[in-house]
Amino acid sequence: MEKSQTVNQEKLASSAFSSDADRTERKLHFVWDECQPSEMDKGHVWAKTAEKIREYEAQVAVRRTRLRHRWLTRVLCGAAALWVLWWGGRAFYRWQQESLPFLSKPFEADDVVCLDKDDAVRLVLLPDSTRMWVNEGSRVVYPRAFAQGRREIFVEGEVYLEVTRDEARPFVVRTDDFVVEVLGTSFDVKAYHGSPDAVTLLEGSVRVEDAHRQTVVMQPNERLEVTGDGLGKKEQVDAQAYVRWAHKVWVLEGEPLREVLHDVGELYGVEITCDSLVGAEPFYGKLYVGSNVSQVLDAIRLTLPDNLPANEEVFRIKQKN
Numbered sequence: 001m002e003k004s005q006t007v008n009q010e011k012l013a014s015s016a017f018s019s020d021a022d023r024t025e026r027k028l029h030f031v032w033d034e035c036q037p038s039e040m041d042k043g044h045v046w047a048k049t050a051e052k053i054r055e056y057e058a059q060v061a062v063r064r065t066r067l068r069h070r071w072l073t074r075v076l077c078g079a080a081a082l083w084v085l086w087w088g089g090r091a092f093y094r095w096q097q098e099s100l101p102f103l104s105k106p107f108e109a110d111d112v113v114c115l116d117k118d119d120a121v122r123l124v125l126l127p128d129s130t131r132m133w134v135n136e137g138s139r140v141v142y143p144r145a146f147a148q149g150r151r152e153i154f155v156e157g158e159v160y161l162e163v164t165r166d167e168a169r170p171f172v173v174r175t176d177d178f179v180v181e182v183l184g185t186s187f188d189v190k191a192y193h194g195s196p197d198a199v200t201l202l203e204g205s206v207r208v209e210d211a212h213r214q215t216v217v218m219q220p221n222e223r224l225e226v227t228g229d230g231l232g233k234k235e236q237v238d239a240q241a242y243v244r245w246a247h248k249v250w251v252l253e254g255e256p257l258r259e260v261l262h263d264v265g266e267l268y269g270v271e272i273t274c275d276s277l278v279g280a281e282p283f284y285g286k287l288y289v290g291s292n293v294s295q296v297l298d299a300i301r302l303t304l305p306d307n308l309p310a311n312e313e314v315f316r317i318k319q320k321n
Helices: 002-014 023-034 042-062 066-086 257-268 293-301
Strands: 122-125 131-134 139-141 151-162 171-174 178-182 186-191 197-203 206-210 215-218 222-227 230-236 249-256 270-274 282-288 315-319
Touching (some): 178 186, 206 222, 257 270, 257 293, 293 315
Antiparallel strands (some): 222 230, 270 315
């Protein structure tokens, strides 16, 4: 029985980086490896977890829309909470949106937080004092207390991290398609479903590993895209431009307006276009980004020179598919 259980565990673990493995299974593997209490009945909980994985894999084969995926994640979060509560273990699994102190207490359902697209950017202080900005529509899983030998989180969406340096404990960010490992640095990880994955490095050095075990080391002001086929080519960029979403004030020094509008669109999840003459206009100064894209565009309109159109039709907004 024990041998069979071990084989099943290894079989599930071997599929954790497979292109066909369900994203939910990968999150459960992370919870299992990083967030389980030592006093739990591991064999029984693993069996329960594997059973739920199989149930939801069957549902995944029927429907794969984003709406359904979001619903499934919430259901799974609730189910996981009920299992651990039922077996009386202590766990440190949660979808976190704010810093909480370490508390040695039983796992509670209200510790599970799901950040949806309507949520604002959140600043979170991780257990090691690493500062993490979580973008809208993102979800993050991490233990309330990091292990002695490593610090590891699971990201779906986009985060910007300023990692506290600790040479004895590398900091690892896992996504569905790649892994980033650092000691102490500042970088952005973008891993939304349906859009290209990317890592942008501001300071320090990071090592990125894809699902095929291919690795690349990045230096500051480099950006790397990751696809299902593996790691792309590194390109030189202004890394600050890729983390503007984490701050409410953007300092712009002559960027073409079309690029500014592109970044604003990325922030609010829309596509913003304008005439070529307007798009070539350089933008200088501070741009305050709030909760309403129309207010941001109104502020930009006020800065346009008199020889350019400044009516409401100068910018066209289209919802992304």
